[in-house]
Amino acid sequence: MEVLNNYQRKKLDESNDEEFYSDPKFVYHLDANFRQNLSDLYKKEIDSNSTVLDLMSSWDSYLPKGKKYKKVMGHGLNKQELEKNKIFDSYWIQNFNLNQQIPLDKESVDYCLMVAAWQYLQYPENLTSEIARILSRNGKFIIAFSNRAFWHKAPNIWTTSTEEERVKYVRKVLISNGFNEPKIIKDSNDQALNIFKFLNKDPFYCLIATKE
Numbered sequence: 001m002e003v004l005n006n007y008q009r010k011k012l013d014e015s016n017d018e019e020f021y022s023d024p025k026f027v028y029h030l031d032a033n034f035r036q037n038l039s040d041l042y043k044k045e046i047d048s049n050s051t052v053l054d055l056m057s058s059w060d061s062y063l064p065k066g067k068k069y070k071k072v073m074g075h076g077l078n079k080q081e082l083e084k085n086k087i088f089d090s091y092w093i094q095n096f097n098l099n100q101q102i103p104l105d106k107e108s109v110d111y112c113l114m115v116a117a118w119q120y121l122q123y124p125e126n127l128t129s130e131i132a133r134i135l136s137r138n139g140k141f142i143i144a145f146s147n148r149a150f151w152h153k154a155p156n157i158w159t160t161s162t163e164e165e166r167v168k169y170v171r172k173v174l175i176s177n178g179f180n181e182p183k184i185i186k187d188s189n190d191q192a193l194n195i196f197k198f199l200n201k202d203p204f205y206c207l208i209a210t211k212e
Contacts, residue, residue, distance in 0.1 A: 001176040002125050003169070008157035009122045017077060017095055017120070020153060024080040028060070029116055030146055034202040037187060038062045038115065038144055041206060045140060050110035053134070056096070056117035059084040073109075100126035104134045112141045119149045119158045119166075124173045132178030132211055141179065141209045143170060146202040167205055174209045182209040 013020070028035065043064040046052065051071045054061045059081045063072070074091035076082045082091040092103065100123050112131050121127060131141055147163055157169060167184060174182050187204030 003173050003176055004125070004155075004157055009155050011122070011153060011155045012159075013152040017097055017153065020150070022078070024059075024078050024084075029148060031202040034146055034187075034204050035062050037204045038206075039064045041142070041144075041185070042113075043067070045142060045208060046111050051108065051136075052111045052113065053104070053109045054088075054113045054115075055131075056114055056120070057082065057085065057091075061085060061087050061113070062115065063087055070110075073104075096127055097122045100130055102127075102130045102134055106133055107136045107139075109134045110136050110139050112139065114141075114143045116145050116148065118143055118145055118170055119154045122155050124170075125177050128173050128177040128179070135211060137211065139211065141174070142206065143209075144204070144206040146204065148202065163203060163205070167207070170207050174207065179209040179211060182207040 039062050042062065046063075046067065048068050049070045051073075052063070052069055053073045053075070055075045057074045057076045058078070061072070061074070063069075071089050072087050074082050074085055074088040075094060076091065077093060077095060079093060082088065082093070085091070097120070112135055118124065135141060145166070149158065151159055158166060161169060167186075171182055171184065185204070185206040185208070187201075
């Protein structure tokens with residue numbers, strides 16, 4: 001079910017995303033605290049010997065070391081970045097803003113991950129329906145993001161929203177397109193012992209959704 005209108009899907013730079021991502025970016029877009037939070041969450045949420053799909057990925061998937069997976073698949077827009085990601089058994093390249101159909105069988109994936117990526121989706125409804133299709137019955141869709149983005153590549157729905165509104169927007173797309181009410185995790189700053197540490201910390205938002 002559609003949630004966005006045409007204006008909300010538009011972005012400042014409408015050129016093909018594949019051009020922007022043609023040069024590899026071997027950098028971390030999220031701070032060490034965010035990455036640790038995410039790995040800890042994956043450790044708790046992802047069962048061993050499962051099939052994992054990391055969508056819109058790069059050269060690191062933040063999956064915890066020491067866990068055994070049945071299979072880890074990657075997807076992204078830059079071949080060199082995906083090649084460098086040693087946890088992948090396979091990967092493919094596809095621009096989800098042009099084509100939202102995922103080339104995988106129904107109920108073939110146990111966990112679908114999307115990190116710092118939802119903010120670039122112009123047709124999240126179609127893609128979410130596809131993820132619901134490929135996820136196994138007890139599968140989970142785990143979406144994590146902060147307050148960073150390549151702003152010229154993010155649609156208006158993201159750039160004009162507050163951090164709280166972004167969480168509500170992702171939730172709305174999920175429950176309108178095949179998922180139950182998601183579990184929402186926000187990084188609380190009570191671990192920050194001083195104001196300077198807090199100011200330097202990337203906020204952590206995560207939604208974990210399951211199907212009917």
